[in-house]
Amino acid sequence: MARKILLHDIDVANLTDFNVYRNLGGYTAVEKMFKNFTPDQLTEEVKKSGLRGRGGAGFPTGLKWSFLDKKTDKPRYFVCNFDESEPGTFKDRHIGQLNPHQLIEGMILGSYALGVRTAYVYIRGELFYVLKIIEKAIEEAYQNGFLGENIKGSAYSLDLYCQPGAGAYICGEETALLESLEGKRGNPRIKPPFPAVVGLYGCPTVVNNVETIASLPWIINNGAEAYAAIGTEKSKGTKLISACGHINKPGVYEIELGLPVEEFIYSDEYCGGIRNGNKLKAVIAGGSSVPILPAELILKTAKGEPRLLSYESLEEGGFETGTMLGSGGFIVMDDTTCMVKSLLTYARFYHHESCGQCSPCREGTGWMENILRRIDTGKGSMKDIDLLVHIAKHVEGNTICPLGDAAAWPVASAIRHFREEFEEHIKLQQCRFTK
Amino acid sequence: MQEKQNISAFKSETIELVNKIINRYPEGRQKSALLPILHIAQAENNGWLSTGIMDYVALLLNLQPIEVYEVATFYSMFNLEPVGNCVIEVCQTGPCWLKGSDEILAHFEKRLGIKPGETTEDGKFTLKTVECLAACGNAPVIQVGTDYHENLTTEKVDELIEKWKAENKVSHSNPYL
Ligand SMILES: Cc1cc2nc3c(=O)[nH]c(=O)nc-3n(C[C@H](O)[C@H](O)[C@H](O)COP(=O)(O)O)c2cc1C
Numbered sequence: 150m151a152r153k154i155l156l157h158d159i160d161v162a163n164l165t166d167f168n169v170y171r172n173l174g175g176y177t178a179v180e181k182m183f184k185n186f187t188p189d190q191l192t193e194e195v196k197k198s199g200l201r202g203r204g205g206a207g208f209p210t211g212l213k214w215s216f217l218d219k220k221t222d223k224p225r226y227f228v229c230n231f232d233e234s235e236p237g238t239f240k241d242r243h244i245g246q247l248n249p250h251q252l253i254e255g256m257i258l259g260s261y262a263l264g265v266r267t268a269y270v271y272i273r274g275e276l277f278y279v280l281k282i283i284e285k286a287i288e289e290a291y292q293n294g295f296l297g298e299n300i301k302g303s304a305y306s307l308d309l310y311c312q313p314g315a316g317a318y319i320c321g322e323e324t325a326l327l328e329s330l331e332g333k334r335g336n337p338r339i340k341p342p343f344p345a346v347v348g349l350y351g352c353p354t355v356v357n358n359v360e361t362i363a364s365l366p367w368i369i370n371n372g373a374e375a376y377a378a379i380g381t382e383k384s385k386g387t388k389l390i391s392a393c394g395h396i397n398k399p400g401v402y403e404i405e406l407g408l409p410v411e412e413f414i415y416s417d418e419y420c421g422g423i424r425n426g427n428k429l430k431a432v433i434a435g436g437s438s439v440p441i442l443p444a445e446l447i448l449k450t451a452k453g454e455p456r457l458l459s460y461e462s463l464e465e466g467g468f469e470t471g472t473m474l475g476s477g478g479f480i481v482m483d484d485t486t487c488m489v490k491s492l493l494t495y496a497r498f499y500h501h502e503s504c505g506q507c508s509p510c511r512e513g514t515g516w517m518e519n520i521l522r523r524i525d526t527g528k529g530s531m532k533d534i535d536l537l538v539h540i541a542k543h544v545e546g547n548t549i550c551p552l553g554d555a556a557a558w559p560v561a562s563a564i565r566h567f568r569e570e571f572e573e574h575i576k577l578q579q580c581r582f583t584k
Numbered sequence: 585m586q587e588k589q590n591i592s593a594f595k596s597e598t599i600e601l602v603n604k605i606i607n608r609y610p611e612g613r614q615k616s617a618l619l620p621i622l623h624i625a626q627a628e629n630n631g632w633l634s635t636g637i638m639d640y641v642a643l644l645l646n647l648q649p650i651e652v653y654e655v656a657t658f659y660s661m662f663n664l665e666p667v668g669n670c671v672i673e674v675c676q677t678g679p680c681w682l683k684g685s686d687e688i689l690a691h692f693e694k695r696l697g698i699k700p701g702e703t704t705e706d707g708k709f710t711l712k713t714v715e716c717l718a719a720c721g722n723a724p725v726i727q728v729g730t731d732y733h734e735n736l737t738t739e740k741v742d743e744l745i746e747k748w749k750a751e752n753k754v755s756h757s758n759p760y761l
């Protein structure tokens with residue numbers, strides 16, 4: 150059995166209650182923090198742990214904290230990114246719904262390290278029922294002296310609030326999130342300046358993902374070395390993988406980074422194999438934005454080595470034959486899946502979610518959706534395939550935020566690996582799978 | 585603030601909640617409360633944001649009406665047209681599609697006799713399609729008000745529709761309460 154850091158207690162009844170969490174050792178990391186760490190030492194500890202951001206980009210967390218502008222006398226902010234809108238990703242909901250105090254404890258640790266007086270959890274509006282669970286837990290934390298003025302008799306004070314979004318994938322992008330938190334449209338900002346210098350209300354701000362923040366209490370309780378001892382050279386610790394699609398056991402799994410993909414898909418401890426004994430066709434390993442890989446390439450790299458669930462192994466082969474760990478949204482497709490229709494749903498998604506600021510993204514996502522719809526309904530022509538590749542290439546890298554890339558990569562990779570299927574669809578003027 | 589509170593759109597308990605939310609942000613940053621307040625306003629205005637209710641929110645938060653309109657039009661959870669009592673939102677993104685969301689949507693269309701974006705003649709149901717709801721492990725998924733219904737089958741859809749009809753389901757209520 151793999152070590153559990155994030156989900157160790159997840160099945161305990163009434164874990165959302167303060168007392169239950171506390172009796173399992175909850176909030177001891179906060180007590181230890183006051184005893185053993187200055188804010189800078191805490192940042193150092195997180196740096197040493199090797200923890201990387203779990204929101205998708207994998208940026209080293211401690212390093213990100215050290216960029217926070219501490220020279221100004223402006224207030225600083227710490228914001229939890231609970232937008233969780235990347236298709237295939239449903240891991241943060243698992244934490245927020247079942248173990249909100251773990252997230253709150255992490256928010257206290259991060260806020261202390263960053264010298265923050267006010268922190269926010271920005272949660273997608275659809276998850277209002279989770280927001281209410283978190284707000285209740287926050288209230289309990291206040292009642293028990295872990296939030297508010299002079300936490301546990303220390304000189305440190307912190308207020309924590311929850312803020313709902315209202316339906317916009319783009320608000321997961323950190324600068325769009327900050328705009329939204331300011332009560333505006335979720336239009337991403339041009340970077341630089343980065344939020345560490347100009348963030349919420351123009352003040353230095355750190356934005357971290359739910360899972361990143363929820364990992365902090367364990368790191369402080371057990372030490373950076375213990376965390377860094379788990380995983381691989383470049384991928385430390387554990388990661389939540391939310392697995393869905395054509396597998397026998399969809400769900401949220403905590404893995405030690407470096408677990409072979411084959412074991413993850415086929416072992417009963419995790420996905421339990423493909424439904425109905427069908428054959429594996431393809432996997433989108435890190436949320437809908439990362440390149441799709443066919444069965445051969447997700448199980449083994451082009452060099453023939455077993456593919457592992459780690460940042461570096463999934464990236465092996467670059468975009469030609471590799472992909473990315475991304476958010477850990479693991480979408481499995483069996484051999485009954487039409488690649489054209491599958492891709493069409495993602496193209497529609499990105500078109501719907503483009504904020505519209507940059508013309509390559511605003512127009513390109515619409516063109517890609519239209520062309521794919523044409524192919525899907527049997528009206529495509531062979532030229533359409535190269536046209537899609539052409540558009541994807543011109544959207545990628547030419548936009549303010551990475552949503553443009555996120556829309557282009559699925560198209561480029563699906564055609565790279567499944568071109569014959571697109572050709573067949575066009576030739577037959579219909580789908581082999583559903584007609 | 586005093587005179588604004590006298591405008592009768594929100595009940596006094598709601599005004600209390602609104603003020604509590606405004607206090608979460610620094611002085612002069614009350615605009616940050618806009619999204620939470622719009623959620624409340626929509627719930628209290630039969631599930632949609634009319635110009636009148638948006639103007640009222642602008643007044644409450646000391647904003648220009650245009651600042652409210654531009655935000656309301658950006659976010660997909662805000663309805664800018666009247667909706668039925670019970671709004672059914674069917675996820676259709678890749679992971680749900682893999683698990684049969686097309687059939688679920690088609691079944692709703694057949695049972696209710698409407699297409700996505702439409703409302704039944706009796707005003708009881710509105711059908712909408714939405715993008716990924718972050719519950720892909722339990723696909724197919726729909727959302728009704730703040731409730732998620734997961735692992736749907738056509739039989740479960742039938743049961744839900746019967747239940748909603750029997751109880752005259754209203755899906756919009758103040759999400760904070
Ligand atoms: C289009 C887009 C959507 C994103 N959605 C999310 C999201 O839902 N949750 C999240 O944590 N990060 C998301 N991110 C990444 C954030 O911008 C940011 O990198 C992250 O919140 C940083 O936290 P971390 O370092 O802890 O991962 C998204 C990025 C982009 C470009």
Ligand code: SF4
Pocket residue numbers: 319336337502503504505506507508510511548549550551552553
């Ligand atoms: S890339 Fe797309 S989503 Fe990002 S800022 Fe430009 S238009 Fe908006």
